[in-house]
Amino acid sequence: MKHLLKLMDLSTEDIFTILDLADQLKYERKHNIPHKHLEGKTLGMIFQKSSTRTRVSFETGMFQLGGHALFLSGKDMQIGRGEPVQDTARVLSRYVDGIMIRTFAQQEVEDLAKFGSVPVINGLTDFCHPCQVLADLMTIREHFGGLKGLKMCFIGDGNNMANSLIVGGLKTGMNVSVATPDAYRPDPSVLEFAKPFGSQFTLVNDPFEAVQGADVVITDTWASMGQEAEKKARMEAFQGYQVNEKLMSEAAPGAMVQHCLPAYRGQEITEETFENHAGEIFEEAENRLHAQKAVMVKLMK
Numbered sequence: 001m002k003h004l005l006k007l008m009d010l011s012t013e014d015i016f017t018i019l020d021l022a023d024q025l026k027y028e029r030k031h032n033i034p035h036k037h038l039e040g041k042t043l044g045m046i047f048q049k050s051s052t053r054t055r056v057s058f059e060t061g062m063f064q065l066g067g068h069a070l071f072l073s074g075k076d077m078q079i080g081r082g083e084p085v086q087d088t089a090r091v092l093s094r095y096v097d098g099i100m101i102r103t104f105a106q107q108e109v110e111d112l113a114k115f116g117s118v119p120v121i122n123g124l125t126d127f128c129h130p131c132q133v134l135a136d137l138m139t140i141r142e143h144f145g146g147l148k149g150l151k152m153c154f155i156g157d158g159n160n161m162a163n164s165l166i167v168g169g170l171k172t173g174m175n176v177s178v179a180t181p182d183a184y185r186p187d188p189s190v191l192e193f194a195k196p197f198g199s200q201f202t203l204v205n206d207p208f209e210a211v212q213g214a215d216v217v218i219t220d221t222w223a224s225m226g227q228e229a230e231k232k233a234r235m236e237a238f239q240g241y242q243v244n245e246k247l248m249s250e251a252a253p254g255a256m257v258q259h260c261l262p263a264y265r266g267q268e269i270t271e272e273t274f275e276n277h278a279g280e281i282f283e284e285a286e287n288r289l290h291a292q293k294a295v296m297v298k299l300m301k
Contacts, residue, residue, distance in 0.1 A: 003113045004295050006106070006128045007167040008193060015137070015171055022138050022294035029064065029290070036066030037297045042110070043067060044096040045087075045123070048074035049226075051262065051287050053132070054123045058100055061293040062064045066298075070096065074103070089116035098300045104226060121292075126160055126226070127187060131295065132260045133164040135287040137172060140216050143256050143280065144286075151252070153214035155179050155207045156241050156268055157234070158186035161220045161260055166190050170197050177202045178283035179210035181237050198275035207241055214251040218258045219243045219268045235267070244270040247274035256280045 001014050028035050043062050048053065057072065062069040071241040079088045085108050092099055093116040101109055102123035113120040122130055141147050152169045154162050166186060170277060176194075178186065182205065187190070192199040197241040204210050211217060222238045223231045256271075256275035265271040274281065 018294045022290040025288040035204040039066035041067040043069045043098045046072045046101040057288040074108045084116035085111045094118040128164045129160045133168040134291040138287045139284040151175045151217040153177045153215045153217045156219045163190045164188045177210040179207040
C-alpha cells in the first residue's frame with residue numbers, strides 16, 4: 001500500500017490493518033497517550049473543493065501525530081492557473097512527505113500518485129470518498145463488534161459515497177444493498193467490481209425493498225458540490241428516497257444510521273431520524289480523524 005487513491009486498490013487485509021490502527025490511535029488519544037509517529041513530517045493538503053471535516057481532521061491529525069499540515073487552496077496555487085498536475089506532483093514531492101487532495105476528477109489524484117514520489121491520499125473526488133468510508137466502517141465495527149455478515153443499505157444518489165461504500169462493504173464481508181433511481185446509479189466500474197459477489201450485493205429502485213433487515217442505513221445529500229445546477233431535477237428524482245422513521249421501521253431492530261455530512265434535514269433525512277441517530281452520526285464524523293491518522297501513519301511513517 002503506497003497510496004490511498006480508492007478502496008478498490010486496497011486488499012481486505014489493508015482495510016482491517018487501517019481499522020485496527022485507527023482503533024489503537026483513538027484509544028491512545030482518549031487516554032492522553034502521545035503518538036508522535038510523524039514527528040518532523042509535513043503533509044501538503046490541496047483543496048480544489050471546500051471542506052469542513054476533511055481539512056480540520058487532517059490538519060488536527062497531523063498535529064497530534066507530531067507533524068505539520070499545509071493548507072493549499074487550488075485557487076492560490078499554480079495548479080489552479082493551469083500548471084500541469086504532473087509538475088505540481090514533482091515539485092511538492094521535493095518539499096513534503098505526503099499529499100492529500102480533495103478535488104473533482106479522480107484522474108487528478110491518480111496523476112499526482114503517478115508523477116510524484118510521496119504517498120498520495122484521496123480526500124474526496126467525484127468518483128469516490130475512501131477516507132469517509134474507512135471512518136464509516138470503523139464506526140459500524142465499533143457499534144456491532146464486527147462487520148462480516150452485517151447488512152449495509154445505502155439510499156439515494158449513486159455518488160462517490162455509494163461507490164466507496166459498495167467496495168468497502170463487500171471487501172469486508174458485509175452484504176450491501178443500494179436503492180437509487182435508474183438515472184443515478186453507481187459508477188459502472190463499481191457495479192462491475194460487485195458482480196463476482198453475487199447475492200452479497202443488490203441494486204434496486206425501491207428503498208423499502210433495499211432496507212429490509214438492514215443493520216446500517218446510510219444516506220447522503222441529493223446534490224453534492226458542483227451539482228448545484230441540477231438541484232431542482234435532483235429534488236424531484238429523489239422524492240421517496242428519504243431516510244425517515246417509516247423507512248427505518250423496515251430495517252433490523254436496533255439499526256444504526258450513518259451520514260457523511262453535511263445533512264439537509266427534510267430532504268435526504270428527516271430531523272427526527274437524524275436526531276434519533278445523532279450519536280452514531282457524530283461518532284462517524286469524529287472517526288474521520290482517527291481513520292485518517294491511521295492512513296497517514298501507514299503511508300508516511
